[in-house]
Amino acid sequence: MNADNRSKLNDRVIRAAEAALAAQKYVSSIDVLVGIGWLDPGLLKRWQQGQIGYLEEGIQTNQSRISEAMKLFRSWATAKGLRPSETHYVARTPSRQTLQFSKSGDPAIEKLYRTHWISSELSEKEREKLAEKASRAPELVVIQPLNDEWTCHRCHGRGRLLMMEEAGPACLGCAGLGDLEFLPAGDTLLTRRAKAKSSRYAVVVRFSRTRGRYERQGLLVEPAAVQAAQRELDR
Incomplete structure (x- = not known):
């Protein structure tokens, strides 16, 4: 990816991340992917319901661009002083199986996707409450x-x-x-x-x-x- 395209992608990632952070006091990889238009909300819902094997299957771009966007997102979150919090994602099915993000299922990649970045302006108690809510199994x-x-x-x-x-x-x-x-x-x-x-x-x-x-x-x-x-x- 050339410098100009990388800069444009960085601007899109930041806009999406800032919007999500302002609305909910935390931001996730999913928020960014939906915000920049690479992940359709309807397709996201199907994944949450266990109807798609892994999330990357529904992201509308290639793997290298996904990786670049996620790197830019983590760099922005770190520079902004947000607090990382690993979140458990389970399907909206009776089996409550753990949802998979990447095609490979590599634990390190899965962890990066699962990590939410929480506003540092919140108190420790507020951050814990928000992390607990995010990890709660969906109805x-x-x-x-x-x-x-x-x-x-x-x-x-x-x-x-x-x-x-x-x-x-x-x-x-x-x-x-x-x-x-x-x-x-x-x-x-x-x-x-x-x-x-x-x-x-x-x-x-x-x-x-x-x-x-x-x-x-x-x-x-x-x-x-x-x-x-x-x-x-x-x-």
């Missing part, structure tokens, strides 16, 4: 389809709810969530307590044609958690 998402014209790619059955996997929709039984109970939205206190008591849960969403987006319908939680939460509220 599982289950879809309430608008119609029943779908088939589980594993057992070829159907149901009222489904989870999207790389190979297609899966029924809750095949996805390992068939034992959970649906708790409709509406009773905030019951929902909060049941969620806290359930070792496993998933958010149920349904697509709204009028609003053009998925909207939350309730939670899937363990039946025992619902019963325990209800007993507490009945006292």
Whole structure:
């Protein structure tokens, strides 16, 4: 890469990193890749859902340019005095498998991708809280389809709810969530307590044609958690 192109790329990286840092008090490799337009948010979502083998597979440029951009990003973060914090990335699937960033899967490269850079203006306690939040496993998402014209790619059955996997929709039984109970939205206190008591849960969403987006319908939680939460509220 010649000096002029490197300078232009450096400017793009810095703009993307500064924007992310201002918005959330930390910045990650993903923030930069999305910010400079090399990583499509839709493709990122598929990777987060375990539907893509490794993130670099979806980055819209060659390996040498990715490496250069990441070097520029780390140089900027170090010069700015940001604090590195390694973050654990897991898929939005019941298996919670660790997500892979690079084609090689090399531990050193994976660590560079996983590292978040946190604002030095935050207190130690604030930095720890932010790092903990970033490493928290993402919520599982289950879809309430608008119609029943779908088939589980594993057992070829159907149901009222489904989870999207790389190979297609899966029924809750095949996805390992068939034992959970649906708790409709509406009773905030019951929902909060049941969620806290359930070792496993998933958010149920349904697509709204009028609003053009998925909207939350309730939670899937363990039946025992619902019963325990209800007993507490009945006292």
